[in-house]
Amino acid sequence: MSSNKQILYISYDGMTDPLGQSQVISYMRGLSKQGYLFTIISFEKPDKFRQKGDEIRALLTRHNITWHPLIYTKKPPVVSTLYDFWRMNKLAFKLQKANNYAIVHCRSYLSALVGLNLKNRYGQAIKFIFDMRGFWIEERVDGKMWNLNNALYKRVYQFFKAKEQQFWKHADRIVILTNAGKQHMVDQENIPAEKIGVIPTCVDFDIFKLTTPTEQLQLKKQLGIAEQAKIFIYAGAVGGSYSIDVVFKAFALYRHYFKQAHLLLLTKDAVAINTSPLLQQYQINANELSVVEAPFTSVYQYLNIGHLGFVFYNQGWSNIARSPTKMGEYLACGLPVLVYGSIGDIDDLQNKLNIAIVNELTEKECFTAFDKINVDKDVQSIRAAAFDYCSLESGVAFYSGIYQEIQ
Missing domain, CATH: 3.40.50.2000 (Glycogen Phosphorylase B;)
Known part of the structure; x- marks a missing residue:
């Protein structure tokens, strides 16, 4: 019938x-x-x-x-x-x-x-x-x-x-x-x-939810991340439209700004990353990097310990129609977002959501973005604005x- x-x-x-x-x-x-x-x-x-x-x-x-x-x-x-x-x-x-x-x-x-x-x-x-x-x-x-x-x-x-x-x-x-x-x-x-x-x-806000300070501290200890470290998160694939070189370069600038910083990669491509010669090029030590392949329903726990989420695609015209899935998930967990390059409607959204855009990964542009994000972080307001959007x-x-x- x-x-x-x-x-x-x-x-x-x-x-x-x-x-x-x-x-x-x-x-x-x-x-x-x-x-x-x-x-x-x-x-x-x-x-x-x-x-x-x-x-x-x-x-x-x-x-x-x-x-x-x-x-x-x-x-x-x-x-x-x-x-x-x-x-x-x-x-x-x-x-x-x-x-x-x-x-x-x-x-x-x-x-x-x-x-x-x-x-x-x-x-x-x-x-x-x-x-x-x-x-x-x-x-x-x-x-x-x-x-x-x-x-x-x-x-x-x-x-x-x-x-x-x-x-x-x-x-x-x-x-x-x-x-x-x-x-x-x-x-x-x-x-x-x-x-x-x-x-x-x-984004399903019932899945991408907030965790308590106690839960966040426990997860940091489990990962061996210092309590005071500023955590830079990249979640997603590596390869194709996603070059790990860009992530390492952005983190190197982030570490230069905050001094005590940690890179948390939520990806299934762990083997390729851990053997990358780029770690040496950007002077990223093993104790500054954690690589986790988390089940979809557990990703929120890791996003909650972060201080900045990173979004990018390799540059190309097709980016005009992209809406990064991870951006919404970051924001739902109260995580400010650094966006590299012009992607989709990002330019129109930067005054509505807690995101900062850089067109070049230079110290001048990134430090300006870090200033904005460091001042503006308010977990509840970030989440509320994201709910209205996505x-x-x-x-x-x-x-x-x-x-x-x-x-």
Whole structure:
């Protein structure tokens, strides 16, 4: 039996990944309470699925969400992605035939290929949401994952640029993370403004919460961090659009300003970091560095002991449409944020949120930013301003509004 609240959600990101938990499942939990019935197709990394698959399935079942996980394949490049797409497309059509979903909600570009196929096959019987997030094609180029001098990657680039135009044309709604990205699409791509919805990456404030001074002290002792040390935090991936060199350079300036400082890296890429020759280049001693791979639901504990969170991407045009997930999580835990470079709507947000922007990692620019952050830190006010900007509740209301509009 069909229902106008049945939604097929397709994601090439895994639900066992932190991003899947924070930026997919968190929304769905809230939307499920409003009667929406989700079926998820996702691609899971084998190791993550072994570790957390049962836990995530139990969580989704509690919220009446059906999950069809497929195992992500990585090699060989391009061919493995084509194989994943074939499986994604086959399963989506099978599920659509059986369940007659009212909406197919596609997260990013590869999933949107399937959404477009469903739209072409079923027409107005199914609504197609292209949740593009950012400009993924340009992100791949800017992050040096697609070398356009390579004939294969150039063809892949051209293929997706052509498909992107079709996504924009045939989608019933487009979702992007920044007003700057939307404005580009309206001005340069002639997409009707009313077709595009903007929502920043949102944060579950029940997960990213505050801890007590006693809990913070205990965690510092556990990590071997001096009680008085000023803790510089970077949370996230290293590689691609995230160069660890930038983190070390920013921390070196932070340590020069505060003297007694500590670098806390919350990342899964610990081995590469601990063996990096850059530690010696920036004269970072082993006792000044902690590397932790924390479960998604435990990250808040580490953010609470910090004094400054760092956000950056390698420079590139695609940054216009980025809304850093970690920025909202930092702020939710009362952590001021240092942003390197112009990213998304950051310039418009700096007077509303406790963030400081530097365009160059120089002593002059960074020290000015550290002055501002050191003076302004007020945990409760930082958290309150962040809630107004990027609470999970606002994200749930946003998506519920879109679902109602297009039915």
